[in-house]
Amino acid sequence: MAGVGLGLPAAPERAPEWGHDALVVCDNLVRIYQSEGIEVQALQGLDLLVHAGEMIALVGASGSGKSTLLQVLAGVDAPTAGRARVAGHDLLTLTRAERLHYRRHIVGFVRQQTARNLVPYLTGREVVDLPMSIAGTPRGERAERAEHLLTTLGVAHCADRRPDQMSGGEQQRVAIAVALANAPRVLLADEPTGELDSETAQEVFDALRTANRDLGATVVVVTHDPSVSGQVARTVAIRDGRTSSEVLRADGGGATLGPAEEYAVMDRAGRVQVPREFREALELTRRVRLALTGDHVEIRSDGHRDAETP
Numbered sequence: 001m002a003g004v005g006l007g008l009p010a011a012p013e014r015a016p017e018w019g020h021d022a023l024v025v026c027d028n029l030v031r032i033y034q035s036e037g038i039e040v041q042a043l044q045g046l047d048l049l050v051h052a053g054e055m056i057a058l059v060g061a062s063g064s065g066k067s068t069l070l071q072v073l074a075g076v077d078a079p080t081a082g083r084a085r086v087a088g089h090d091l092l093t094l095t096r097a098e099r100l101h102y103r104r105h106i107v108g109f110v111r112q113q114t115a116r117n118l119v120p121y122l123t124g125r126e127v128v129d130l131p132m133s134i135a136g137t138p139r140g141e142r143a144e145r146a147e148h149l150l151t152t153l154g155v156a157h158c159a160d161r162r163p164d165q166m167s168g169g170e171q172q173r174v175a176i177a178v179a180l181a182n183a184p185r186v187l188l189a190d191e192p193t194g195e196l197d198s199e200t201a202q203e204v205f206d207a208l209r210t211a212n213r214d215l216g217a218t219v220v221v222v223t224h225d226p227s228v229s230g231q232v233a234r235t236v237a238i239r240d241g242r243t244s245s246e247v248l249r250a251d252g253g254g255a256t257l258g259p260a261e262e263y264a265v266m267d268r269a270g271r272v273q274v275p276r277e278f279r280e281a282l283e284l285t286r287r288v289r290l291a292l293t294g295d296h297v298e299i300r301s302d303g304h305r306d307a308e309t310p
């Protein structure tokens, strides 16, 4: 406004930053591991946006980079390059103290190994109390929240049991309560149903959904289990350290989801991976013709021009 009064030209409007309205932003994220002189590119320029309130599944072949991504988002592992921001926290520039705060308050984490999520000698109530106690939450508030979480996640009966007195599914639901103790914005779960039979896996998945719908956490769950990825509105596939495709299902409310529609992911430079079966069916190789036709883009074979050119 002052500029107008002084007769100065208005500053040009800047386009909002990519992902400015997302809770989780991964932009061209790279993580390179060096082991014994060999470089492994676990993440190779991964783009991903997750909005507040979403619950998404991450799927992909073994070694595609899913766990690496989750470790980065958990603030456990630092990316090599790119941008990673969660709830306004830039994960590349966190100081030690900020990282501690981030891991305590902004994200919660549930691992596959049920036993590793809990403490063998603590009861359900005590283990949910622990992160709140470390964070300095007053005793009365802690007791109330632990009770609320255990009840909402269907494991109130585990309040006085130690892990060896709980089933695998109960251990995982208590672990979800622990991860949510300090009311994080994001709940990350790495194969949380990997060690469980299908009925128990469903109970754990339902607890994750409760965390998302009733307890306000945005949920990112890595899974190999098609019955889990089939129950979320958005499944993101990772291939070779990048997001490659997404399956979206319209959320019909309640437990019902609409039919799945698969989408290819276009990166910020406009690159799209054409599935191998499409490439092979039309012999799409090095060069293709692109045409903008009304509301879609056509990709055609180059017609083997290389072979014809003298």
Ligand SMILES: Nc1ncnc2c1ncn2[C@@H]1O[C@H](COP(=O)(O)OP(=O)(O)OP(=O)(O)O)[C@@H](O)[C@H]1O
Pocket (backbone or CB within 6 Å): 033, 034, 035, 040, 041, 042, 060, 061, 062, 063, 064, 065, 066, 067, 068, 069
């Ligand atoms: N600490 C590490 N040091 C060296 N290489 C690593 C390290 N962690 C992961 N990698 C490598 O990075 C790549 C991605 O691994 P990551 O564990 O993220 O894959 P993933 O998709 O989670 O696989 P899985 O489904 O088997 O758990 C793999 O090639 C893996 O060997």
